[in-house]
């Protein structure tokens with residue numbers, strides 16, 4: 001199986017340790033590709049809207065974003081990690097996610113995403129871990145992913161791994177290892193099923209694309225929906 005990991009920080013701190021613990025059961029069973037932000041996607045979206053209007057490959061950051069996109073599309077399991085920074089995912093993670101606005105369902109979602117599984121690992125000192133995970137979950141669910149497992153932690157004591165009490169570290173380790181072992185039992189040759197929220201969003205946007213086609217038949221988004229057959233009988237989850 002293939003796993004693609006997007007690390008929201010380059011620091012080898014608590015977030016990194018939690019991710020390493022999670023990945024340990026997969027190490028001899030999966031091909032793991034990792035990206036570290038901001039190093040592997042260092043540019044902010046400039047808002048030029050070339051990706052929405054023309055082609056994502058013309059983005060000024062395409063040399064970075066297209067590598068990430070390829071790894072995301074090829075993976076069986078997506079893993080995103082972030083510490084909470086002022087109650088949200090890191091700026092580096094948000095900057096990377098902005099580049100994939102064109103993959104949101106109202107635009108040109110990748111059909112592969114509808115059958116994928118994803119895990120979000122977030123942690124904070126006291127508060128903000130869940131809202132940080134939600135920043136990532138918002139994008140994943142609008143990309144079409146339904147199976148999203150959130151593993152969020154509150155450190156409470158300290159933000160340095162070695163200074164955390166042993167029982168705190170053991171509790172986090174146990175939760176992460178249990179989740180990883182459960183994910184290892186999945187048959188990844190079978191797609192995850194697309195949930196009701198994903199299907200509901202798809203049908204609303206399908207109606208929107210059909211209506212827009214009357215006034216804007218030349219948009220890249222409309223042509224994409226039409227070419228995929230989604231305005232007819234084809235569905236991205238089949």
Ligand SMILES: Cc1cc2nc3c(=O)[nH]c(=O)nc-3n(C[C@H](O)[C@H](O)[C@H](O)COP(=O)(O)O)c2cc1C
Pocket residue numbers: 009011012013014015016083084085086087088123124125126127128129155159160
């Ligand atoms: C800029 C910054 C903002 C942070 N904001 C929060 C926060 O809003 N809530 C919180 O509980 N912890 C916050 N923290 C602590 C982090 O979530 C995290 O626990 C800490 O950075 C250790 O993780 P790391 O070693 O992976 O960097 C913040 C840390 C930094 C550096």
